[in-house]
Each structure stands twice: as structure tokens, then as C-alpha cells.
Amino acid sequence: MYNVSAKVREHQTVGVAVAMPTLSDAIEQYIREMLKRTDDRMLEIQRAALASRFRCVPSQINYVLKTRFTPEQGYIVESRRGEGGYIRIIRVKAPSRRELLLTIYHAVADGVGRRQALGYLQRMREESIVSEREARLMAAALVSDIVDGVGMSRSQRGHLLRKFVEVILGVSSGERAD
Secondary structure, three states: OOOOOOOEEEOOOOOOEEEOOOHHHHHHHHHHHHHHHOOOOEEEEOHHHHHHHOOOOHHHHHHHHHHHOOHHHOEEEEEEOOOOOEEEEEEOOOOOHHHHHHHHHHHOOOOOOHHHHHHHHHHHHHOOOOOHHHHHHHHHHHHOOOEOOEOOOHHHHHHHHHHHHHHHHOOOOOOOOO
16 A cells, blocks of 8 residues: 555664564565455465464454455455354456446545545556556555644545546546546
């Protein structure tokens, strides 16, 4: 995800700031790598086995799935608990670039939270609709505290994201994307 305020730990011996990955980052990366290896865009894994691999509680796996494999990011997560339970992660491919952008445009019409907005940006990045740099610029605008340390409302953030989508679609000022 495009986190404007990345967690940074200062290296004590040379005083250089180095970004340190979290356990959630490691779990996310592992799942993404496994998804890349599948041909059918679907991965089925055991929650307990994954928790054991990362030496964490199963709820940590749930947190990663809930926050980093969302519908906004193009994933469907199915889960079955108990003996023989599994987690199924399905990567949903957008029918077309335009259709994905229109879906985002309509989804944020009533507003959007920070996490969802970042999820949409990540999806646009993964589908090569925007560059890494463009996604970071949009993220900075969407999640920063712009005016006197006061953050945007959900409706303001949705409006801004819709404007970004209009620009990407090439919609002229005064027109609407739909």
C-alpha cells in the first residue's frame, strides 16, 4: 500500500533512517508471491500453517487479509474455520482499464475512507493504469492533513479521487466520467 508516513527506524551506528518491514508486510509479501505462482489467480492456504510459518497468532493472518487483500485492491477472500479450514484468495481481473476506472469512480461517489482510497490506488498501480510515482502523488493528496492539520472528510476524499479518475480517463473539465 502507498503509506505516506512509512514506519522508519533509525540505525544507531550511522544515524541513517531505514524503512523496516513489519510482520504484516512480510505476510502480505509471502501471499502475493504465492499468488504470482498460481496460474488460475486463486490461492488456497491453511491459516494455521501460515501462522506457524510466521510464528504469529492466526488473528494476525486475518488482519493482513482484511486490510491488504480487499475488494478495492481486486481480491475476494473466502474463509472456512475449524478442522480442515482454509483461506481462499481470489485475484479478480478487471475486464478493462476503463471499466475498472468507472467502477472506482462510482464506488467513491458517496465518499471513501483513507484505507479504501489507498486500496484503489494500489489496484490502479497493479493494473498499470498509473505509475508508482503517480500513485504516490495521489496518495499524498488523498491522505495527508492538508489544511491546518485537519484531514479530509470521506466525501472530500471521494470527490478528489473521482477527479483523478476523470483526468486518467481524459474527461474534460465540466464533463462527467459516466
